[in-house]
Amino acid sequence: QQQVKQSPQSLIVQKGGISIINCAYENTAFDYFPWYQQFPGKGPALLIAIRPDVSEKKEGRFTISFNKSAKQFSLHIMDSQPGDSATYFCAASSINNQGGKLIFGQGTELSVKP
Amino acid sequence: ETGVTQTPRHLVMGMTNKKSLKCEQHLGHNAMYWYKQSAKKPLELMFVYNFKEQTENNSVPSRFSPECPNSSHLFLHLHTLQPEDSALYLCASSQDTSGIYEQYFGPGTRLTVT
Numbered sequence: 001q002q003q004v005k006q007s008p009q010s011l012i013v014q015k016g017g018i019s020i021i022n023c024a025y026e027n028t029a030f031d032y033f034p035w036y037q038q039f040p041g042k043g044p045a046l047l048i049a050i051r052p053d054v055s056e057k058k059e060g061r062f063t064i065s066f067n068k069s070a071k072q073f074s075l076h077i078m079d080s081q082p083g084d085s086a087t088y089f090c091a092a093s094s095i096n097n098q099g100g101k102l103i104f105g106q107g108t109e110l111s112v113k114p
Numbered sequence: 115e116t117g118v119t120q121t122p123r124h125l126v127m128g129m130t131n132k133k134s135l136k137c138e139q140h141l142g143h144n145a146m147y148w149y150k151q152s153a154k155k156p157l158e159l160m161f162v163y164n165f166k167e168q169t170e171n172n173s174v175p176s177r178f179s180p181e182c183p184n185s186s187h188l189f190l191h192l193h194t195l196q197p198e199d200s201a202l203y204l205c206a207s208s209q210d211t212s213g214i215y216e217q218y219f220g221p222g223t224r225l226t227v228t
Contacts, residue, residue: 004156006156009154032214034216036219042221043118043204043206043219043220044157044204044219045218045219046217049214049216051214089156089157095214101159101162101170101211102157102159102217103156104156104157105156106154106156107154107156
């Protein structure tokens with residue numbers, strides 16, 4: 001119940017296309033859902049995050065869509081660029097029950113072709 | 115960069131060696147974390163320290179021994195490791211563990227156990 005399942009494992013998108021990465025969770029106590037971006041040789045960095053009181057959050061070309069009833073959330077990257085090529089991790093935590101403990105998905109390697 | 119530094123960046127050690135990983139954060143945070151990152155697997159939380167006190171030990175084998183002398187420094191002491199311990203070890207910090215605080219990651223130490 002603590003797992004966060006992420007798909008696909010890898011994704012190839014043409015420049016200008018839309019990249020979509022999906023995550024699903026079981027624990028209904030989760031109430032914070034961040035996405036982290038990791039470039040080779042670097043540690044993960046927070047990209048965007050959402051709380052379950054909203055169904056969508058947009059920051060520039062990056063959008064999180066959240067479906068509370070389905071216990072799913074996804075990252076959409078609009079107008080994907082080669083510089084977006086990285087590994088993306090979704091995560092979830094239960095602020096009240098677990099403090100800052102994040103449960104991460106398996107990661108998605110995104111490659112954006114020029 | 116992220117304000118979290120890790121040394122060494124690469125480490126090769128034999129199964130009978132003893133070595134230590136070092137992490138330092140320059141962000142004024144009070145919580146620090148050790149994660150293990152293996153290929154195609156989610157980031158695995160190993161240890162959490164909040165205000166120098168260990169608050170989480172995620173069933174980590176005793177051959178990994180953390181030390182947090184102050185809120186800015188975190189060590190991971192390694193001894194008699196196994197080849198399956200080869201991975202990227204990431205350190206992270208956050209304001210504390212009580213809320214929705216972004217975790218800032220260091221670049222990691224790539225550990226190879228021979």
